[in-house]
Amino acid sequence: MKRMKITVNTETDKAPMKDLFGIFFEDINHGADGGLYAELVRNRAFEFCNRDNPRYRPLTAWERVQEGGARVEWMIRDEDPVSRKNPHYLSLEVVRTGGRAGVRNMGYNRGISVREGEHYLFSCYARRKGEVSPLLNAAVTDAQGEELCKADFSISDRWERYEVTLTPSRTEHCGRLQILVSGPGRIELDFVSLFPEKTFMGRRGGLRRDIAEMLAQLKPRFVRFPGGSLIHGGSLNPADRDSAYRWKTTLGDITERTARRNNWDYNQSLGLGFFEYFQFCEDIGAKPIPVLPAGYSPQEEQSVPLDEMQPWIDDALDLIEFANGDKNSRWGALRASLGHPEPFGLEYLAIGNEEVAEGFFDRYRMMHRAIQRAYPNIRIINSAGPFCAGDAYEKGWESARENHSALIDEHYYQGPEWFLSNTHHYDGYREETKVFLGEYASKGNRWYNALAEAAYMTGLERNAEGVGLACYAPLLCNTDYVNWSPNLIWFDNHQVYGTANYYVQKLFMNHQGEAVLGCTAEGEMAVVSLQKGAEDCFEGDICLGGNRSSVRFFDISLLNPVTGEKVEYDEFTTRKDEKQAFAQTQWKSFVLRFKARQLGPGWGIDVFFGYGDEENCYALKLGDWGNQDAILISRTNGNLAIYTQNRFHVEQDRVYEIELKADGRLVTVVVDGKEIVSHRLEPFRAKPLYYSASREGKDIIVKLVNATQNPQPVELALEGVSEAEGKMYVMEGYAPDDANSFEEPCKVTPAVKEIQVRGGCLEVEMPAYSLKVMRVTPKGRADCHFPE
Ligand code: AHR
Numbered sequence: 011m012k013r014m015k016i017t018v019n020t021e022t023d024k025a026p027m028k029d030l031f032g033i034f035f036e037d038i039n040h041g042a043d044g045g046l047y048a049e050l051v052r053n054r055a056f057e058f059c060n061r062d063n064p065r066y067r068p069l070t071a072w073e074r075v076q077e078g079g080a081r082v083e084w085m086i087r088d089e090d091p092v093s094r095k096n097p098h099y100l101s102l103e104v105v106r107t108g109g110r111a112g113v114r115n116m117g118y119n120r121g122i123s124v125r126e127g128e129h130y131l132f133s134c135y136a137r138r139k140g141e142v143s144p145l146l147n148a149a150v151t152d153a154q155g156e157e158l159c160k161a162d163f164s165i166s167d168r169w170e171r172y173e174v175t176l177t178p179s180r181t182e183h184c185g186r187l188q189i190l191v192s193g194p195g196r197i198e199l200d201f202v203s204l205f206p207e208k209t210f211m212g213r214r215g216g217l218r219r220d221i222a223e224m225l226a227q228l229k230p231r232f233v234r235f236p237g238g239s240l241i242h243g244g245s246l247n248p249a250d251r252d253s254a255y256r257w258k259t260t261l262g263d264i265t266e267r268t269a270r271r272n273n274w275d276y277n278q279s280l281g282l283g284f285f286e287y288f289q290f291c292e293d294i295g296a297k298p299i300p301v302l303p304a305g306y307s308p309q310e311e312q313s314v315p316l317d318e319m320q321p322w323i324d325d326a327l328d329l330i331e332f333a334n335g336d337k338n339s340r341w342g343a344l345r346a347s348l349g350h351p352e353p354f355g356l357e358y359l360a361i362g363n364e365e366v367a368e369g370f371f372d373r374y375r376m377m378h379r380a381i382q383r384a385y386p387n388i389r390i391i392n393s394a395g396p397f398c399a400g401d402a403y404e405k406g407w408e409s410a411r412e413n414h415s416a417l418i419d420e421h422y423y424q425g426p427e428w429f430l431s432n433t434h435h436y437d438g439y440r441e442e443t444k445v446f447l448g449e450y451a452s453k454g455n456r457w458y459n460a461l462a463e464a465a466y467m468t469g470l471e472r473n474a475e476g477v478g479l480a481c482y483a484p485l486l487c488n489t490d491y492v493n494w495s496p497n498l499i500w501f502d503n504h505q506v507y508g509t510a511n512y513y514v515q516k517l518f519m520n521h522q523g524e525a526v527l528g529c530t531a532e533g534e535m536a537v538v539s540l541q542k543g544a545e546d547c548f549e550g551d552i553c554l555g556g557n558r559s560s561v562r563f564f565d566i567s568l569l570n571p572v573t574g575e576k577v578e579y580d581e582f583t584t585r586k587d588e589k590q591a592f593a594q595t596q597w598k599s600f601v602l603r604f605k606a607r608q609l610g611p612g613w614g615i616d617v618f619f620g621y622g623d624e625e626n627c628y629a630l631k632l633g634d635w636g637n638q639d640a641i642l643i644s645r646t647n648g649n650l651a652i653y654t655q656n657r658f659h660v661e662q663d664r665v666y667e668i669e670l671k672a673d674g675r676l677v678t679v680v681v682d683g684k685e686i687v688s689h690r691l692e693p694f695r696a697k698p699l700y701y702s703a704s705r706e707g708k709d710i711i712v713k714l715v716n717a718t719q720n721p722q723p724v725e726l727a728l729e730g731v732s733e734a735e736g737k738m739y740v741m742e743g744y745a746p747d748d749a750n751s752f753e754e755p756c757k758v759t760p761a762v763k764e765i766q767v768r769g770g771c772l773e774v775e776m777p778a779y780s781l782k783v784m785r786v787t788p789k790g791r792a793d794c795h796f797p798e
Contacts, residue, residue: 013723013773015532018703020710020788021730023525025475027704029297031467031519032232033225034448034481036240037282038274039493041486044118045501046225047282048218050130050204051115051122051187054279056086056098057269061252062277068098071116075155075188078109082191092135092169092200093265099135099200104142104193112190114151115202119490121184122204123504124150124158129207131214132187133173135200135265136165142195150176150204153184165197175207183504201265211293215264215281220506221486224499226294228512228519234299234360234448234481235287240273241303241363246314254303257284257329261348274493285345288333288354298333299391299479301360302326304373308365319373323380330356330385358479360391360419360448366402371409378413389416391446397641398422398435399689400655410443417478421449425649426462427540427694428452430717433469439476449483451511453649455496457758457779458746460510461717464781467518468702468713474526482515489752500752507755510741510748517739517760517783521711523704529712535698538718541626541646545693547598548620548628548672554582554604555589557631559612559660563590566604570597571673583609589618602670607663613637614660617670624648628691630670630679633660642677642689654689698722699776708793710734712784716776724774726784734767736786742777 037043044052052071060066068086076082082104088097104111115122124130132148149160158178165172178185187204191197205215210222241255248256252271259268260283272278284300291298305314305322314322328341333356335342342353361377362370370393378390392415394406403420410418429452439445447470452459463482470477487497498512508516543549554563564581579592606615614633621627625648634641640658644651658681660666669680678688699722700715710731716722728734739760750757760783765772767786774782 011721011723012533012535013725014534014699015725015727016701017530017727017729018710018712019528019729020705022528023705024528025526027471027474027523027526029231029479030470030474030477031515031522032230032234032296032299032479032481033228033485034234034238034483035485036236036238036483037272037278038238038240038484039487039497040118040276040491041484041488042282043277043279044488044491045486046217046221047279048205048209048216049279049281050117050206051202052118053115053277054202055096055200055269056100057096058277059251062271063275066277072100073114073116075110075112075114075190079106080104080108080111080193081106082111084113087198095266095268099198101196101198102191103196104191107193110155110190111193112188114186114188116186117503118488119503121153121503122150122187123183124178124181124185126178126181128177130176130178131173131205131207132161132176132203133171134189134202135169135171137169137198138165138167139196139198142197143192145192146197147190147192148174148176149188149190150178150182151186151188152182153186155186155188157188158182158185213289216286217282217290221499221501222290224506224508224512228516230294230296230519231522232297232299232358232479232481233287233291234301237273237301237363239363241301242307242365243273244271244307246305246312254307256325257300257302258325260284261344276491284329284332285348285350289350292354297358298354298356299358299360300329300356301363302329304362304365304370304377306362306365306370306373308367308370313369313373316372316376319376322373323377326359326361326377326381327384330359330381330388356388358389358391360393360446362393363419364396364421365393366395366405371405374409375413378415391415391417391419392443394418394420396421397652397655398424399653400687401657402655407443411441415443417444417446419446419448422652423449423451423453424651425646426452426454426459427646427649428651429462429466430540430696431692431694433465433697433700435469436473436476439473441476444478445476446478447480450480451482451496453496455509455511455749456746457510457744457748458717459496460514460758461715461779461781463511464514464518464713465700465715465717467514468700468715471526471702471704471713482511502752505752507750507752509750510758513741513759514781517781518713521739521783521785523706523711525705527703527705527710529701529703531701535720535722537695537697538720540694540696541644542622543620544596546674547596549596550594550627551591551618551621552593552595552602553589553591553618553621554606555584555616555618556586556608557613557616557634558587559614560585560609561615562607562609564605566592568593568595569601569603571599571601572597586612589616591621599673603668605665605667607665608660609663611662615666615668617668619670619672630677632658632668632681640679640686642687642691644691646694653691654687656687658686699724708787708791709736710786710788714774714776714782716778716780719778721778722776724776726772726774728767728770728772728788731767731788731791732770734786734788736765736784738763738765739783740780742780742782744779746779
């Protein structure tokens with residue numbers, strides 16, 4: 011087989027790579043509570059309520075203990091609480107003694123996980139009411155109530171915080187935290203907590219060590235936080251129980267952090283707040299990238315009046331002072347009082363997440379100007395919405411250009427075929443505003459997905475001049491609380507594993523480099539088509555249907571504009587989510603015309619074309635995503651890709667005249683005489699090999715990705731280097747569908763071997779579906795650094 015030659019120019023840096031690859035942490039999938047935040051007690055402050063989730067009650071995750079004839083009455087009270095910000099607490103009244111009387115917390119997943127001989131810090135606020143024995147007993151039990159460790163403590167008649175250390179006699183993953191009252195009488199409890207002593211960096215009330223270590227091992231350049239969708243929506247008053255995310259409510263003693271409704275349908279304790287976030291970034295050597303809401307909520311269509319924006323602007327200014335201010339400044343002093351007198355060195359600040367309407371951009375402009383006036387060196391990040399092209403995307407860029415935003419946050423989740431076909435996506439982007447690819451993923455945790463992302467990342471590296479930052483999303487998922495899949499890291503209450511995608515991210519972050527190097531290729535093999543059917547037209551059925559709606563279609567015709575051939579079709583009605591195939595075409599060009607009326611509520615009208623089967627087709631969806639968008643999509647082997655999105659709402663009972671014109675791969679849609687979208691749906695193809703090169707200090711780093719079933723031998727020439735040695739990180743030999751799991755956490759992980767470059771060349775075999783990262787140190791070369 012012919013060897014492809016890749017020549018790396020090792021002597022000239024093309025562009026700095028700075029903070030290119032990082033991570034995005036959002037409390038989705040119980041990523042913080044029940045995840046990275048090491049608290050083992052679920053609903054510790056009895057603040058769960060049905061505004062967080064319809065199934066929640068203040069006693070969710072708690073059970074009553076009444077054994078041996080004992081009887082306990084339990085209720086939630088809120089008079090004279092520990093904290094007005096979290097007013098609910100548990101009142102326990104032992105009305106009959108006899109055996110064990112009290113409560114147990116079930117923790118997350120199947121229970122609380124503890125390990126033999128390790129120390130756990132139990133704490134709670136408690137007080138007794140009236141004449142009652144002051145003795146409480148805290149224990150970790152198994153699911154049947156057998157005690158693994160316990161401690162007694164006596165309480166007073168005022169709220170006080172109590173703390174004892176518990177050391178289990180054996181490992182248990184289905185444990186409970188039990189609190190017993192030696193009754194009779196009434197006691198009250200709040201902020202019941204159990205933390206492993208061994209947290210990440212040994213911090214009290216800190217982060218779960220195994221998960222945090224996996225994040226640290228990525229060596230991310232930055233951490234985007236706290237969302238995501240989590241940052242918008244909710245009440246505009248920060249004191250409200252269901253307030254939008256406001257960073258100031260996440261500081262200080264946990265009793266003063268108002269537990270909040272999290273957009274992902276659960277309760278967020280905010281134990282992992284902004285201080286802990288900054289500290290974690292510092293601990294792992296990553297730069298913080300906080301995201302703040304702009305007082306505008308797209309989903310609930312509520313926004314702060316423009317003349318009342320000052321508190322939201324202040325939130326941004328104060329956050330910068332909190333991170334960077336002198337310890338004598340108001341917010342810098344607060345930071346110092348929390349234990350960090352030195353500034354955190356904040357450089358970036360993002361405003362908004364996926365908001366794309368005028369209302370957002372008006373508020374963005376105000377915040378941007380105020381921040382830039384006060385802090386000209388802060389790099390402000392604008393928002394471009396959740397699609398890779400279309401109205402919203404353009405609107406975001408328009409605002410970024412107008413405001414001279416340092417970066418703009420782009421998001422897209424696409425099938426692996428889209429990523430493999432679009433590694434040139436940023437080739438032309440050389441603007442003042444850089445891209446922050448703040449969320450992306452190829453919708454799967456198989457090796458093939460990870461490879462597609464690796465291929466795409468070579469394109470991000472090559473374009474580091476236009477792309478400033480990029481991070482995969484979402485990061486974490488507790489397997490028993492899945493809001494979103496796929497994710498980079500999966501865990502339960504005692505184990506964690508990185509996906510194939512994680513190991514790709516790790517290789518790219520660990521070996522990012524500081525400057526991009528130029529590469530040229532000779533002798534490339536042909537590209538591989540990834541879609542079924544012809545590449546120059548849309549071969550297959552044409553179908554019409556409704557998206558969660560029933561639709562009447564009439565005056566339907568299909569025209570071949572080249573031959574003039576025209577076919578007319580009978581009218582028909584499709585019921586909710588039904589589609590009807592009525593024509594088939596292999597024409598290079600066609601014009602489909604029809605009228606449609608949506609007969610009841612729903613999301614709108616679908617036109618499928620080039621339809622082979624449900625898994626392999628193209629579609630125009632008028633009124634998708636809550637009946638607000640017109641999108642052009644494809645499905646390839648079931649994998650969805652969204653080519654472009656524009657705003658469009660389908661009105662019920664209105665007759666629309668719709669024309670869909672396909673001219674080769676160019677699709678143009680006209681509704682009621684107005685063009686609403688025109689986009690070329692390029693066929694998906696994999697290149698025989700994806701590659702990028704970079705330099706870090708003396709080291710030359712080369713990444714090669716083969717995402718096809720064909721082996722591709724490579725001759726790697728390092729121009730300007732004669733002898734070098736180093737390591738090669740190898741991911742090969744897996745089937746495209748292979749994936750990691752709790753059972754096989756290391757099925758798809760890199761192997762490492764020593765390599766030597768002799769005579770400036772290295773022969774590298776690239777078998778089917780393989781990734782290799784070479785990092786070599788040339789002999790006798792002086793160390794160098796990219797100038798700032
Ligand atoms: O990453 C999951 C979600 O996807 C984010 O919260 C949101 O920004 C996006 O829609």
